Amino acid sequence: MEFTALLLHLLPVILLAIFSPSAAFVPTDNYLLNCGSTSNATLDNRVFAADSAFLAADRSTPLANKNPPPSSPELYATARVFTSASGYKLNIRQNGTHLVRLHFSPFPSPNFNLSAAKFTLLLNGNSVLRDFSTEALVIKEYVFGIDGEELEIVLRPAGGGSNFGFVNAIEVFSAPKDLIIDRGARIVSPNAIGEFDGMSSRILETIHRINVGGSKVTPFNDTLWRTWVPDEGFLVLKPAAKKVVSTHPPNYQPGGATRETAPDHVYMTAQSMNRGNAILGAKFNISWNFPVGSSGVQHLVRLHFCDIVSTGLNLLYFNVYLNDLEAYKDMDLSSLTFHELGSPMYVDFVADSDDLGKMRVSVGPSDLSTSTHVNAILNGVEIMKMVNLAASGSVSSEKKKRRTWIIVGSILGGGFGLLLLAGLMVLLACRCRKKKQMKNPRSRRTESSAWTTLRGVQGSSRSRMTELTITGSPAGNGYHNLRIPFAEVQSATNNFDKNLIIGMGGFGMVYKGVLKDANIKVAVKRGVPGHRQGLPEFQTEITVLSRIRHRHLVSLVGYCEEQSEMILVYEYMENGPLKSHLYGQGQATLTWKQRLEICIGAARGIHYLHTGFIPGIIHRDIKSTNILLDENHEAKVADFGLSRAGPCLDETHVSTGVKGSFGYLDPEYFRRQQLTDKSDVYSFGVVMLEVLCARPAIDPLLAREQVNLAEWALQWKQSGRLDQIIDPKLRGQIKHRSLEKFVETAEKCLAEYGVDRPSMGDVLWNLEYALQVQESGSLREDSSANGDPVMVVVGNGDRSEENCSSEASTALVFSQLVTNEGR
Known part of the structure; x- marks a missing residue:
């Protein structure tokens, strides 16, 4: 009786938790069209309006089912038929990710048997459905970004004969901006490693949406009006699984999953x-096992997790596999969900369907699991096919559309000597051998796995710098010696005293502090707590700076990720950013020699990034605010949040979404979205002009022709009058040949095409020459056309932490000048 009374008492709570509808999401764009009808129809408490006002042209026929089945929704009692290529045009008010659903429910009629329809569907010119026909109700859903002011939906009958297309209903609505994250999905493949880039530019077709362990979820109970089906029909071995149900609402956390x-x-x-x-x-x-159709096709696989089985934190560790490949090792939901039980999160993967056209998802216990807490869970699965786009019906290769690690040609061209060719082949062989040693892609357990200790928001918990594996994956605890307790950071900054703020950026505030145990000055960069957008930069910065050391790169002291915080702690740079010394207030003027030495130091740091590893590292955000000066005005490059691994030996570029700062952005990278180390060279060329002219790269307060420093300065250079726009405080300090070489180098850096720009090694050579000319009036110069002396390379200038300590070696760094007689 007591149990019955308790059950009756709890029943309203349980029913409310299970059956109450979710609060509606209100999209900016929201089109619900009842196709072929002049009246409204209702489905899932949503009103679909007549479609005639949105037709692109009057080349269609409305159709009504004279004898609709009694149980069929009224929405499917009408259809719009297209006998020639035509469709709908919808105005878009908010650019970004949108959901597009098309309902196809065939019915017979005297003139058109909809079951016999055969047509192609195009969204803004992209063919997403080819030669489609159906004999039963089908709802096709596509998720993709819209950048223009219009969405055009075209149904084009298959060629020849009396083919036609039809549609019963259309849904188009804007989605939350972070529903699909551009970068962050883990690539799971025997032949690739890293993160998929450019997801928001792909068209995704939903194949499966699964409520694991639960019943069917209808659009009425989903804020984006989706349908989630039970998983039982897909389980490989049902006795291996046990359903788990929670009566407590999810504990949503800022930065995690949302409703x-x-x-x-x-x-x-x-x-x-x-x-x-x-x-x-x-x-x-x-x-x-989820059937997905064709084999070898890329899919976005989104797995949803919420720890509703553990009684305490850090008790649940498990592994995730896709098609029997290890996708995530030692997943710890406690650390990934801000140390909160019952907190939802998700992880995105990109994987190919297997040879049978299936996607196999598996979860199993980790080696870290204790004997009393061996378990693994899964709450939900979404599988979306990356549509092989064919604009205006022309078929393009999927490989050309991939936005990760695209092989477009060989960098081994004619004109290289046999010795250089052999050297490159040896490097490539060594790299391949290293990759084989690092991982066995078919193994369920790998000895060294990518770092996964940081929280998994933005759809992926993996460090965005997995592809920046520089000297091999670190040990499982390779980052733990860099962790700094939050209490220690609070103490160092006097609880983030506003009076200690020394800078501010997109990531957050920067504070001056002192780590009391070590008694060292530090700069503390604190991300906005719970701010999702900063996580990839946070992870990248740690991944890069924990693995490299160089005299001209800012050192990472440690990081903190407690209590939803993202905090980076660096060595303190006494004189701050270069920018403030060029056109800031209250700073002493830098001499020309100091400016040259600063440029040389920064160039050494960038050159080390480009050449110190295979593949190199592209900084992607070189600017005067990211070049910091220590107490001796020695330059160090900072802020690696946007860094990317450079192209492999058999590649010419990395295809990726455009990131960087206006005024410094490589125009070729901006146009083609193809990133190379020459993109950093362009940005450095802008910095050189800042150093020379002491003005910002972009100044919107100036006249139109002067707003962009690079364009403005090059116009003066081409007219032979660049000396008239240099910093007035430098006039009379610069020797003509030093200025000439400096300006010539900056101009080459700013070439429109990357192939015409020098390498950072060449830039460094020219800057050292400009400094030598500035300091010496008795150089015996070459009689060549440009008058350059000969440069003998005695070192690569790229010193690790071990060989940076000796000042004696500094005098021999990179190069020295000799006369022709000394060749």
């Missing part, structure tokens, strides 16, 4: 390991 990511019902149910059916101590996986 738009997936509804409450998905995060309140799961499948876990059925330990009751297993031999004591046995370890096994739970697996699902």
